[in-house]
Amino acid sequence: MIRHLFKLIWNKKKQNFLLLTEILVSFMVIFAVFTLVVNYYQNFKQPMGFAYDRVWVISFQSDVKIKDKDSLDVYYKNMLGSIKAMPQVQEASFSSSNVPFSANTHMNNIDYKKLHINRVNYYMAGDTYDKVLAMKVIEGRWFGKQDDAAAAKPTIINQTLRQQLFGNGKAIGEKVGGEGSKRVIVGVVQDVKAKGDYQEAGLAMYERIDTSSNDGHGRVMVKVNDRADAAFESRLYKLMANNANNSGIEIEHLADKRKSINNTTLIPMIILLIVACFLIINVALGLFGVLWYNINKRKGEIGLRRAIGASGNSVSAQLVTESMILATLALIIGTFFAAQFPLLNVFGLAASVYVIAILLSVVFIYLLVLVCSLYPGKQAAAILPAIALHEE
Template identity: 85%
Template sequence: MIKHLFKLIWNKKKQNFLLITEILVSFMVIFAVFILVVNYYQHYKQPMGFEYDHVWVVNYQSDVKIKDKDSLDVYYKTILSNIKAMPQVQEVSFASSNVPFSANTHMNNVDYKKVHVNRVNYYTAGDAYDKVLNMKVTEGRWFGKQDDAATVKPVIINRTLRQQLFGNGKALGEKVGGNDSKRIIVGVVEDVKAKGDYQEAGLAMYERIDTSSNDGRGRILVKVNANADAAFESRLYKLMASNSNNSGIEIEHLTDKRKTINNTTLIPMIILLVVACFLIINVALGLFGVLWYNINKRKGEIGLRRAIGASGDSVSWQLVTESMILATLALFIGIFFAVQFPLLNVFDLPASVYLTAILLSVMFIYLLVLICSLYPGKQASAILPAIALHEE
């Protein structure tokens, strides 16, 4: 029976070629959509690695004319002390512009012996940065006063970067290079998804902020109590504005920044979903049209089969099976191209993302073809042999 169906499909190869091409294009678009969906879902399942509730970001522009390093250190520490003294504030820390959920990114490479790692996110953080965000230190410690006299710049790395640089080996006390300088690792923290729920944590290195310099500053992270309201936000704004050297002050909430960056991240997937929906509708209409055309053109064949004893279910099953075979032929070609993505590591994603996307795409196409062929198949099974043969 299957051999007979292949023969029927081959005899209508020109007509079926267009349908196979349409299913193939649909598979590739659906495959791209599922790559994004699976990738985002896998990232979404991972823990955030920090707490963003009740954390505010104070953006400011500083034009300090102080030249003496000790005086500058006192000046910046006084700002932190004044904010920390407010009753609604739990913790406060300076930070670089690439705070969590911001669009700013600072990237460079890290070298350790013969290991070279690219695309490492560099963060400049204060001594209370980990407490503000409630980050988890898994090895060593966070920055502290003991680093004031350090001759080698102390840094903290995240778990993923630790794995790439050292594997299961020792990380604390090791010196790594980057930007033509040496740094010593004093701690390891859990991965932090700083770019939202749907992006991976990536590789991260944290450097201690130098309060005796104007470099790497412009943001202050403030962890507030649950009862901090608009009135307190106004007082915080006035406190920052009272310093004549600060201007361009803006206060943001990490909860709002999280929503914004999540919406931005989802835009490519939404666009692909819209394109995929139009394509799916076209494929569905094409399948319906082809099957209806087949029924009307093959009434004599269907009537003859019914006349010699074929049941309505067998006629229906034949049309459905033909559609599934066409889908299978298209999927064989589509899978051949799809498996090249993990083999060539096209988007630098885990192989599990591609394989899961292939499986979901195949299931989706089969389900779509099955749904589109069931009703025309049912209509074909209702054709009476006497009427069909009479029309012929």
């Protein structure tokens, strides 16, 4: 029976080629959609790694003319102290411009023995940065006064980078290099999804901000209590504006920045979903049209089969099976191309993302073809043999 169906499909290869191509293209588009969906879902399930509620970011431009390091240190510490003195402020810390949920990204590399790792998210943070964001230190410690006279730069890394550098070995106290400088690992923190709910945490390293230098300043993150309102925000703005040489002040809420970056992340998937919907509609209409055309062209064949004793269900099953065989041929080709993505590590996603996306895409295409072929098959089963042979 299957061999006979393959022969029928081959005899109408020109007619079936377009349908097979439509199914193949649909599979690849659906595969792309499911890859995005599965990747976003897996990232969404991971813990955020920090608390963003009631955390505000103050951006400022400081044209400080102080050259003496001790005086500059006092200037920045006084600025931070004046913010912490406000009753609505629970904690505050200096930060580099790549605060969580911002569009700014700083990258660095890190070396350890024979390992060289690129594209590590690089953050500059103050001594209370972890308290502002309620970050979890799982090994070692955060920055503190004991790092003032450190010979090597104290560095904190996240779990993912720790695993790549040291595996199950010792991390605290190990010295690593990068860009001609030596760093010592003093702590390991839980992964932080700094680019929103749907993006992975990636690799991250944190370096202590030097308040005796102008490098790395420009952001203050403030953890406020539930009494902080618009009036307090206005007072905070005035406090920063009254600091000498401060200008270009902007206050943002991390909760609002999270919504904005999540929307930006979801836009490509929404566009792809729209394209996929139009393509699926076209494929469904194509299936209906081709099967309907087949029924009209094959009325004589169907009538003859019915006349020699074939049941309506067997005729219907034949048309549905032909469609499923066409879908299988398209899926074999599509799966071959889709399998290259995890094999070649395209886009750097986990292999499990592609495997799940392939399986979901195969199931989706089979269901689509099955649904689209059931009604035409039912119509074919309703053809009476006498009428069909009389028309022929």
